[in-house]
Amino acid sequence: KAGVTQTPRYLIKTRGQQVTLSCSPISGHRSVSWYQQTPGQGLQFLFEYFSETQRNKGNFPGRFSGRQFSNSRSEMNVSTLELGDSALYLCASKAGGQANTGELFFGEGSRLTVL
Amino acid sequence: GNSVTQMEGPVTLSEEAFLTINCTYTATGYPSLFWYVQYPGEGLQLLLKATKADDKGSNKGFEATYRKETTSFHLEKGSVQVSDSAVYFCALSAPSGSGNNRKLIWGLGTSLAVNP
Numbered sequence: 630k631a632g633v634t635q636t637p638r639y640l641i642k643t644r645g646q647q648v649t650l651s652c653s654p655i656s657g658h659r660s661v662s663w664y665q666q667t668p669g670q671g672l673q674f675l676f677e678y679f680s681e682t683q684r685n686k687g688n689f690p691g692r693f694s695g696r697q698f699s700n701s702r703s704e705m706n707v708s709t710l711e712l713g714d715s716a717l718y719l720c721a722s723k724a725g726g727q728a729n730t731g732e733l734f735f736g737e738g739s740r741l742t743v744l
Numbered sequence: 745g746n747s748v749t750q751m752e753g754p755v756t757l758s759e760e761a762f763l764t765i766n767c768t769y770t771a772t773g774y775p776s777l778f779w780y781v782q783y784p785g786e787g788l789q790l791l792l793k794a795t796k797a798d799d800k801g802s803n804k805g806f807e808a809t810y811r812k813e814t815t816s817f818h819l820e821k822g823s824v825q826v827s828d829s830a831v832y833f834c835a836l837s838a839p840s841g842s843g844n845n846r847k848l849i850w851g852l853g854t855s856l857a858v859n860p
Contacts, residue, residue, distance in 0.1 A: 635788075662848075671852045672833065686813075687845060719787050732778065732837070733848060735787035 633736035635720050641742045647708040650739045653703050656677065656724030661703040662697060662733065664719040665683075672719075678703055679725070707741075715743045746771045750834045750851035757824055757858050758771040765819040765854045766777045767808075776838040777801075777810050778848075789834070791819075814842035824858045831855050 634653040642648050652662050662685075663675040674687040678697035695705040701722075707714055717740050721733035751766040756795070769775065779791040781824040793799030797812035806821045817834060 635787075637755075672850050674850075677847075721788075732776075732790060732793060733788075735780075735789060737787040 633720055633722050633734055634735035635718075635739050637739060638737065639740050642710050643744050644710055644712060645695075646712060647706060648741060649704055649706045650718055650720075651719050652703045652705075652720030652722075652736060654703070654720075655734055656732070657721035657724070657738075658727045659701050660723045661697055661701065662721045662723075663703070663723065666717040666719055667715075668740070675705065675718075678730060679720050689740075710743045712743050715741060717741075746775070746836060746838045746847075746849045748765045748834050748836055748849050748851040750832075750854055752852070753831075753844060753855035755856045756764065757856070757859050759826055759858055760823045761858075763819070763821040763824045763828075763856070765832055765834075765856070767817045767819065767851060769815050769817065769834075769836050769849075771838050771849075772838055773813075773839060777808070777836045779808055779817070779819050780833040780835060782833065782853075784830070785807070788833065817843050824856075826858045829856055829858045 636651045660679045662677040665673045677685040678693050681697045692708045697703045717738045719738045721735045723733050747770045749768050762763045776795045777791045780788040781791045784789045792803045794801040794810035797810050800809045808817050830837050831853045833853045835848050
């Protein structure tokens with residue numbers, strides 16, 4: 630069973646640009662969550678999507694957005710990039726229904742550097 | 745509300761030393777408890793879990809026991825190796841909203857460095 634796949638793994642952008650990150654969850658998982666990880670702030674929850682609907686949302690500005698497609702793949706977008714957006718962005722999926730114990734399965738992350 | 749508190753790092757140990765990373769929680773109901781590990785340059789992966797009181801999760805020589813009376817889930821390993829150097833996250837899973845929706849609440853992570 631393939632794990633969670635995130636692309637791209639590394640990217641460099643400049644301030645003011647926008648970026649789109651992609652995540653393919655484990656087959657059969659309908660929930661996808663996104664996290665931002667920085668050395669100073671730890672693991673910060675961005676949002677969770679389930680069946681194409683945003684189910685939970687963290688405290689991030691509107692420049693951070695996401696969506697989920699009918700095949701459960703998800704994308705997140707950050708517009709008007711700032712230096713402080715440099716981080717590792719992690720995607721995680723989990724099983725739904727009766728199989729849902731809350732356990733998350735993570736991808737390896739997309740490391741974004743903003744110059 | 746639900747919360748997780750874990751000991752601050754960094755923790756530095758010599759190889760073969762005993763490891764304890766403390767984790768306590770506050771939760772309503774009966775959460776599931778997890779330890780995740782993040783090796784350098786990688787995403788997080790589940791290390792072990794426990795879904796009810798007195799359960800002991802174990803994996804790769806690590807253990808943690810779900811103690812409801814002390815609301816704790818401390819991570820232990822009898823003899824650490826250099827390859828255990830990583831960041832360890834404690835988390836709990838609690839119901840969120842309606843249906844079977846559950847939300848993970850995270851600790852801040854504890855960095856462990858093991859020296860040869």
